[in-house]
Amino acid sequence: MSTFTIHTLGCGSAKPTLRHQPSxxxxxxxxxxxxxxxxxxTQHAFQKQRLKFNRLRHIFLTHLHGDHxxxxxxxxxxxxxxxxxxxxxxxxxPEGKRIFTRIFDFFAPSLPFEIEFNLIHKEEAVILDTPSLxxxxxxxxxxxxxxxxxxxxxxxxxxxxxxxxxxxKVPVAQIxxxxxxxxxxxxxxxxxxxxxxxxxxxxxxSYAHISDTAYMPDIAKKIGPVDLLFHETTYLDINKADAAExxxxxxxxxxxxxxxxxxxxxxxxxxxxRYKDDSEFLKEAREVFPNVILNNEGLVTxxx
Amino acid sequence: MSTFTIHTLGCGSAKPTLRHQPSxxxxxxxxxxxxxxxxxxTQHAFQKQRLKFNRLRHIFLTHLHGDHxxxxxxxxxxxxxxxxxxxxxxxxxPEGKRIFTRIFDFFAPSLPFEIEFNLIHKEEAVILDTPSLxxxxxxxxxxxxxxxxxxxxxxxxxxxxxxxxxxxKVPVAQIxxxxxxxxxxxxxxxxxxxxxxxxxxxxxxSYAHISDTAYMPDIAKKIGPVDLLFHETTYLDINKADAAExxxxxxxxxxxxxxxxxxxxxxxxxxxxRYKDDSEFLKEAREVFPNVILNNEGLVTxxx
Numbered sequence: 001m002s003t004f005t006i007h008t009l010g011c012g013s014a015k016p017t018l019r020h021q022p023s024x025x026x027x028x029x030x031x032x033x034x035x036x037x038x039x040x041x042t043q044h045a046f047q048k049q050r051l052k053f054n055r056l057r058h059i060f061l062t063h064l065h066g067d068h069x070x071x072x073x074x075x076x077x078x079x080x081x082x083x084x085x086x087x088x089x090x091x092x093x094p095e096g097k098r099i100f101t102r103i104f105d106f107f108a109p110s111l112p113f114e115i116e117f118n119l120i121h122k123e124e125a126v127i128l129d130t131p132s133l134x135x136x137x138x139x140x141x142x143x144x145x146x147x148x149x150x151x152x153x154x155x156x157x158x159x160x161x162x163x164x165x166x167x168x169k170v171p172v173a174q175i176x177x178x179x180x181x182x183x184x185x186x187x188x189x190x191x192x193x194x195x196x197x198x199x200x201x202x203x204x205x206s207y208a209h210i211s212d213t214a215y216m217p218d219i220a221k222k223i224g225p226v227d228l229l230f231h232e233t234t235y236l237d238i239n240k241a242d243a244a245e246x247x248x249x250x251x252x253x254x255x256x257x258x259x260x261x262x263x264x265x266x267x268x269x270x271x272x273x274r275y276k277d278d279s280e281f282l283k284e285a286r287e288v289f290p291n292v293i294l295n296n297e298g299l300v301t302x303x304x
Numbered sequence: 305m306s307t308f309t310i311h312t313l314g315c316g317s318a319k320p321t322l323r324h325q326p327s328x329x330x331x332x333x334x335x336x337x338x339x340x341x342x343x344x345x346t347q348h349a350f351q352k353q354r355l356k357f358n359r360l361r362h363i364f365l366t367h368l369h370g371d372h373x374x375x376x377x378x379x380x381x382x383x384x385x386x387x388x389x390x391x392x393x394x395x396x397x398p399e400g401k402r403i404f405t406r407i408f409d410f411f412a413p414s415l416p417f418e419i420e421f422n423l424i425h426k427e428e429a430v431i432l433d434t435p436s437l438x439x440x441x442x443x444x445x446x447x448x449x450x451x452x453x454x455x456x457x458x459x460x461x462x463x464x465x466x467x468x469x470x471x472x473k474v475p476v477a478q479i480x481x482x483x484x485x486x487x488x489x490x491x492x493x494x495x496x497x498x499x500x501x502x503x504x505x506x507x508x509x510s511y512a513h514i515s516d517t518a519y520m521p522d523i524a525k526k527i528g529p530v531d532l533l534f535h536e537t538t539y540l541d542i543n544k545a546d547a548a549e550x551x552x553x554x555x556x557x558x559x560x561x562x563x564x565x566x567x568x569x570x571x572x573x574x575x576x577x578r579y580k581d582d583s584e585f586l587k588e589a590r591e592v593f594p595n596v597i598l599n600n601e602g603l604v605t606x607x608x
Contacts, residue, residue, distance in 0.1 A: 015385045016347050022378075040378040041345050043320050066381045066411040070374075074326075074344040077370045081319045099410045106403045107370040 002302030003030050004153065004205045006228060009045035011269035011295040013234055014067040019278075020271055021297055022067035025209060025230065026051055027151060029133060035059045036149060036209050042071035043078050049298065053082055058128065060135070061092040062211055063146035069096070073103045080111040087114040091127055091135075093145055094119050122147060124222070138222050140213035142247040148210040150223060158198035168192050205303040208263070211270050214244055215253035220260030227303045229263040230295075232270035233281045239274075248272075251281040255288035269295040306606030307334050308457065308509045310532060313349035315573035315599040317538055318371040323582075324575060325601055326371035329513060329534065330355055331455060333437060339363045340453060340513050346375035347382050349601065357386055362432065364439070365396040366515055367450035373400070377407045384415040391418040395431055395439075397449055398423050426451060428526070442526050444517035446551040452514040454527060462502035472496050509607040512567070515574050518548055519557035524564030531607045533567040534599075536574035537585045543578075552576075555585040559592035573599040 005028045012020025022039025026046065033056040035042075046053070056079075061069055072090075079088065090100070097117040104115065120127055120137055122145045128135040132154055137147040157179035165175070170184050178184060184192040208223045211232035223229060234248035243250050249257075251268060258266035266289055268281045275281075282294040293301060309332045316324025326343025330350065337360040339346075350357070360383075365373055376394075383392065394404065401421040408419065424431050424441055426449045432439040436458055441451040461483035469479070474488050482488060488496040512527045515536035527533060538552035547554050553561075555572060562570035570593055572585045579585075582598060589596040597605060 014381070016351060016378075016382050018348070018351050021348070040375065041348060044322070044325070044345060047320060047322050064410075066378060070378045070381070070411065071344065074320075074370060074374045077318070077374070078320050095410075099407070102403070102406060106368075106399075107374065 002304050004028070004207070004227075004303040006207060006230070006267065006301040006303070007049050007051065008267075008269070008295050008297060008299040008301075009042055009049065010039050010297060011271060012067075013270050013272050014065065015273040017273045019276075020273075021045055022070070023062075023211065023270060024071065026056075027207065028055075029151070029153075031055055032057065034135075034151070037062055037068040037211075038071040038075055039067050040070045040074075043075045045297065046075075049300070053079055054084060057086075057088060059088065059090045060149050061090065061096055062140075062148065062209070063142055063144050064093060064096050064099070065144065065212070068212075069100075072100060073107050076104055076111070076115070077108040079113065080108050084111075084113045087116055089116045089118050089128075091118045091120050093121065120147060121145075138208075138210070138219060140210065140219075141216055142212045142214065146212055146247075148208060148213070148219070148223075150206065150208045150226065152206040153204040155204055156201040158194070158201045161197055161199060164192075164197050168197065170197065202304075207303060208261075210254075210257070212248060214247045215240075215249045215257075217256070217260070220257045223257070223261040223263070225262035225264070227264045228267055228293075228301060229258050229261060229265070230267040230269060231257050233268040233285065234270050234272050236275065236280055236284055239272075251284040252288055255285035255292065258285075258292075259289040263289075265291040265293055265301075267293045267295050267301060306608050308332070308511070308531075308607040310511060310534070310571065310605040310607070311353050311355065312571075312573070312599050312601060312603040312605075313346055313353065314343050314601060315575060316371075317574050317576050318369065319577040321577045323580075324577075325349055326375070327366075327515065327574060328375065330360075331511065332359075333455070333457075335359055336361060338439075338455070341366055341372040341515075342375040342379055343371050344374045344378075347379045350379075353602065353604070357383055358388060361390075361392060363392065363394045364453050365394065365400055366444075366452065366513070367446055367448050368397060368400050368403070369448060369516070372516075373404075376404060377411050380408055380415070380419070381412040383417065384412050388415075388417045391420055393420045393422050393432075395422045395424050397425065424451060425449075442512075442514070442523060444514065444523075445520055446516045446518065450516055450551075452512060452517070452523075452527075454510065454512045454530065456510040457508040459508055460505040462498070462505045465501055465503060468496075468501050472501070474501065506608075511607060512565075514558075514561070516552060518551045519544075519553045519561075521560070521564070524561045527561070527565040527567070529566035529568070531568045532571055532597075532605060533562050533565060533569070534571040534573060535561050537572040537589065538574045538576050540579065540584055540588055543576075555588040556592055559589035559596065562589075562596075563593040567593075569595040569597055569605075571597045571599050571605060
């Protein structure tokens, strides 16, 4: 059972097709759900994946185009009808707060939970910081202000070796320090090195979500060697002029970013309606970067 | 091939389930599409039924609850992306014009077609009148202002009997009058009665759409003997207290309206999420009125 999985709710783009839904992704991190974008139909796709509404606490909006956000009023209304309590934080640009405040006031005027807007900007910034996870923004190049999001798990505790703890009679009060890397000094004053008492921590996992954007060669080093990179692949390289003009990327460009970032894997998506065969995205990206995952609605991608 | 069919795009209610979609119905009248309500996901359901976006010219909103209208911003945006031209008329209350103008200005700022708002009110009025069809509103009792819509085909022309027209040598210039019921006076001054020259016109068809509303016994006579009555059946009669409190009807109440109106058939819908088995609506309604059609997404109901 993975502790960090990416659920694809929608990986189409703006013009509707029967093959794909508009954008939405849900990150399940230890049963805490973080949503990125909320296109029309997201609440339905969310239910279809058997995700739990009461686990959803943060919604991150990459930018304010309709195919990324028009499912939000319905989702918020439904959370109200389902008796959600507590707080939902929506991370969005100031103009997002303005328009959605009006829409929620009209369509969901008396919610049983609080909506907090965390205002973000087209800049590099840490926008969420919890004891186990941080989220930072990366500015993107699109027709309206847009950011990517990088989710990074913090350094984890080392694993205690129970047999050695017992053997050296380590008091319970010191276990936390030892998990954090401290050595143990026994009553006789002898230093037991941490490496004798513990095994290495699990690796810290990371996920980057880059959509919508023109090709930005320099973003790779800002992303870094994430375990999984979602990078939009709206177009194929044969249409790279259209991609540049409309602030989008091709599959080849996304794969180049993944390669240059040192990402472990690339997840495709935000497919233009003009292509009928998604496998073309996979084929093109794999010419540059081997580990490409072809995205689709309902796909669940574990990071570990 | 029917000339007047009712397409059910969504027949659920506000709380989302995987069994139903929020409200939307499309009337196909001689390849002109009239939409009633536009819940989230309507554009997808529209495509799924292979309906043609460029045939859609009128959208009627019964009331401004989210489950009836939150698919409208996405639909309008998509019509723009698809290069729709001409004009779309949205029939809605004044507050609908206010909120949707704001939303369209934000999410679909430069559309290639015109949006006209035809303001409606909670009253009996003819709101659309074409040479072949009229649409009138009926005030309903819901938690917010709501109306039902009655679509009525106008009286049609009688069918010419080609053999008799030839026999009596009726000039082409008089055919239109004769289709409208005129007698023919031949050059010798003899009156040929219309009934000798024509056969009866096809019956004029009619459809009433009543949602959302508390039970209104008196509405039956305002609806009249329509060919098909959609009347919301949010609840079963066992929950009629909830229905009354929330401004909804039960299957039994809807069937009573259908019976008292002299409708030919009743179409159910707007099912509450609390019921898992829709056939209960059918069973209950049929105890009062025999010709009940159990609604579902994708259902196409011809009127003739």
